Amino acid sequence: MAGAAAEVPLAPKAGAPPRRLNVNVGVLGHIDSGKTALARALSTIGSTAAFDRAPQSRARGITLDLGFSCLCTELPPHLGPGPGQLQLTLVDCPGHASLIRTIIGGAQIIDLMMLVIDVTKGMQTQSAECLVIGQIACEKMIVVLNKIDLLPESKRQAAIDKMTKKMQKTLESTKFHGCPIVPVAAKPGGPEAPETVVPIGVSELIEVLKSESSLPKRDPSGPFLMAVDHCFSIKGQGTVMTGTILSGSVSIGDSVEIPALKVTKKVKSMQMFHTPVIYAIQGDRVGICVTQFDPKLLERGLICTPESLQTIHAGIISLKKIPYFRGTLHTKAKFHITVGHETVMGRVMFFSPAPADFNNEPLGNNFDFEKEYLYQEEYLCKDSKSSEENKENDQGDERRLPKEQWALLEFEKPVTCPKLCLVIGSKLDTDIHANACRLAFHGVLLQGMEDKNYGDTFLPKLKVYKLKHKEGQVERLCDDYSVIGRSLFKKETNIQIFVGLKVKLSTGEEGIIEGGFGQSGKFKIRIPDGVRPETKALLTAISKKKPKAGKGDAAKEDESNKVDSVQPVHITLLFKRYVFDTQKRMIQS
Ligand SMILES: Nc1nc2c(ncn2[C@@H]2O[C@H](COP(=O)(O)OP(=O)(O)OP(=O)(O)O)[C@@H](O)[C@H]2O)c(=O)[nH]1
Numbered sequence: 001m002a003g004a005a006a007e008v009p010l011a012p013k014a015g016a017p018p019r020r021l022n023v024n025v026g027v028l029g030h031i032d033s034g035k036t037a038l039a040r041a042l043s044t045i046g047s048t049a050a051f052d053r054a055p056q057s058r059a060r061g062i063t064l065d066l067g068f069s070c071l072c073t074e075l076p077p078h079l080g081p082g083p084g085q086l087q088l089t090l091v092d093c094p095g096h097a098s099l100i101r102t103i104i105g106g107a108q109i110i111d112l113m114m115l116v117i118d119v120t121k122g123m124q125t126q127s128a129e130c131l132v133i134g135q136i137a138c139e140k141m142i143v144v145l146n147k148i149d150l151l152p153e154s155k156r157q158a159a160i161d162k163m164t165k166k167m168q169k170t171l172e173s174t175k176f177h178g179c180p181i182v183p184v185a186a187k188p189g190g191p192e193a194p195e196t197v198v199p200i201g202v203s204e205l206i207e208v209l210k211s212e213s214s215l216p217k218r219d220p221s222g223p224f225l226m227a228v229d230h231c232f233s234i235k236g237q238g239t240v241m242t243g244t245i246l247s248g249s250v251s252i253g254d255s256v257e258i259p260a261l262k263v264t265k266k267v268k269s270m271q272m273f274h275t276p277v278i279y280a281i282q283g284d285r286v287g288i289c290v291t292q293f294d295p296k297l298l299e300r301g302l303i304c305t306p307e308s309l310q311t312i313h314a315g316i317i318s319l320k321k322i323p324y325f326r327g328t329l330h331t332k333a334k335f336h337i338t339v340g341h342e343t344v345m346g347r348v349m350f351f352s353p354a355p356a357d358f359n360n361e362p363l364g365n366n367f368d369f370e371k372e373y374l375y376q377e378e379y380l381c382k383d384s385k386s387s388e389e390n391k392e393n394d395q396g397d398e399r400r401l402p403k404e405q406w407a408l409l410e411f412e413k414p415v416t417c418p419k420l421c422l423v424i425g426s427k428l429d430t431d432i433h434a435n436a437c438r439l440a441f442h443g444v445l446l447q448g449m450e451d452k453n454y455g456d457t458f459l460p461k462l463k464v465y466k467l468k469h470k471e472g473q474v475e476r477l478c479d480d481y482s483v484i485g486r487s488l489f490k491k492e493t494n495i496q497i498f499v500g501l502k503v504k505l506s507t508g509e510e511g512i513i514e515g516g517f518g519q520s521g522k523f524k525i526r527i528p529d530g531v532r533p534e535t536k537a538l539l540t541a542i543s544k545k546k547p548k549a550g551k552g553d554a555a556k557e558d559e560s561n562k563v564d565s566v567q568p569v570h571i572t573l574l575f576k577r578y579v580f581d582t583q584k585r586m587i588q589s
């Protein structure tokens, strides 16, 4: 990358860097709302990647990738003590719908989010998606109403007030309710206006940014992990990777792994916004210079403490549906799944606690392999349809929902990610003009499966079961201790595998399947406690009704009307089958 050379550390200066607190501010919003114009207006120093520098993106006039720039002001008192600088790193996210994966990646490194709204348009489809991502990945937000210069001056304030009210209403039910809403014009006059045009409201916005900034989480412990957003080489120096440190810390001389390339490199030097440093921690934005490798091999990706990341083929997540997503979440459906910073296609299988555990409190970031779980055809929510298995949790019209639900994700190709990382499932193939939220669910990766043969080596440990329910009828009495049943199995079913299973009669007796009877799927049930006299009477009545009621015979018809009111005796067979049991055993309690 041309022009980058000046920013690369040549040699680390001795001594501690000046006190400078870095806060990452995401700039998100619908396409063309003016995010790049706003970042430009806010920045005083541009970093290597800012302002749509890529030639393709300048030609199309849209942001194709994350842009980074920064703004330095004095440290506000609430972030004190003492003098110092607050460095706001602006992460300009693309707005175009097709770039949502990049936005999700960007959102995970920000401490504070600015949602840019075109004041003449209000909330648009991707503004809503950004709001959803913000709710999942960010703690704090500022709404920026941009392009106020387009409002006629006489009605400007009234229009701003109206849009402010509207936004307050939209945010009411979100975690950002009551957040600041700031009107600006980042580039009054639009694209034709000269570069020298003075933005409106930007200094007020800077004050709000300062007061909303809080100390980001900064913890040097744990493995080092950095999201690299740009990579370039410097002749005679090495290759520089710039990015944000997501966890841990890094010092000159450390070894860092580039998992995508399966190589480990030594850190030669580092720089934070033009200043050489010897050490950097979580939340910092740094350029790390390592021994030479081809920068084309790594445009975007993670670097880390050697062997601290996992490369997984499947995983178990705890998850929640995104309420704005229309439609149901079906087991076996395919989604685009963003795992940490990578997005792959994957298939899902949903499961819930076993009915007895429905009210259990969530386990946080743990998954209990000792427990049993109930397979679900679809994620359970207020409007998902109720299956047989869930009925015992439905009380009248009131549905009891579990406090926690999970999914098994199986990826089409392996992904490299940290433990307990954020997972977002989306339907990116939905028409981007459809005006619908494409983000379907979000969750936390609780368990990754690194073995390619996880189906054999790992899944049998996962006790997810289906509850099988079969209904049949007693055909006739056999003797005092047995009856013949029908309609429970298909004609071709091998009844032998059901021998020994317990069944229950609607008259109360418990029985055991003893074996097939004849050729048509009938079978014999042994009743160890004996058939009750009432049941015998009932069965006699039923068998009288059935055979050959002659035509036109009034007396017989009368008789048959009487027995029509006699209910048949039902047989119920209930058993569990574990989804990943290779032997397909049927289990009864
Ligand atoms: N009138 C007016 N036009 C603006 C303002 N801010 C931005 N624009 C124009 O709006 C268009 C889009 O601005 P950008 O900053 O590229 O928008 P963006 O949100 O970064 O767009 P993407 O990155 O492609 O999603 C450009 O033509 C800008 O000149 C403003 O305050 N007033």
Ligand SMILES: [Mg+2]
Binding pocket: 035, 036, 037, 062, 063, 092, 093, 094, 095
């Ligand atoms: Mg842009």
